[in-house]
Amino acid sequence: MHEPAAPPPSACLLPGWMPPRGGTVIAGRDWDGVGVALPFGAQVLVLLGGRSGPCFGARDGAVIVWLVPVGSADGWPGGCRLIRGGEPLALPPPEQWLRPPRRGLTDPSALRAALVRGTTRHG
Structure with a gap:
């Protein structure tokens, strides 16, 4: 019988909800998500700087998704x-x-403030 492959070393630093090799996870348990279309999402990321928590480019390559606390993904701008x-x-x-x-x-x-600031710059 083969032992399962060990997770990558970086997996030891990951939160419990994060699959070590990625995968589908259900929102609303540990976090909610806020997606912002590119190129505006890239500008928001720059404006956030070191205040940005976890975020990634969605598979379609058109959106950056930030993970925010559960319940805080309500009342966001259009x-x-x-x-x-x-x-x-x-x-x-x-x-x-x-x-x-x-x-x-x-x-x-911080994410809302960066969205507003970015909108003001290009609005």
């Missing part, structure tokens, strides 16, 4: 894709994240 309450979300492997999920979630007030 144009944001909200992922919450039992919706599946495909998470890439940790090495493919823009900001890896090794520390807390993104502060929703």
Whole structure:
């Protein structure tokens, strides 16, 4: 009988909800998601800087998704894709994240402020 392959060393630093090699996870248990279309999402990421928590480019390559605390994905500006309450979300492997999920979630007030600031710059 073969032993299962050991997870990559970086998996030891990941939160319990993160599959070591990526995979589909259900929103609303440990986090909700807020997706912002590119290229605006890339601008928001720059504006957030070190205040950004975990985020990644969605598989379709058109959206950056930030993970925020459960229940905080309500009341966002138009144009944001909200992922919450039992919706599946495909998470890439940790090495493919823009900001890896090794520390807390993104502060929703910081993300909202960056969205407003970015909109004001291009509005």
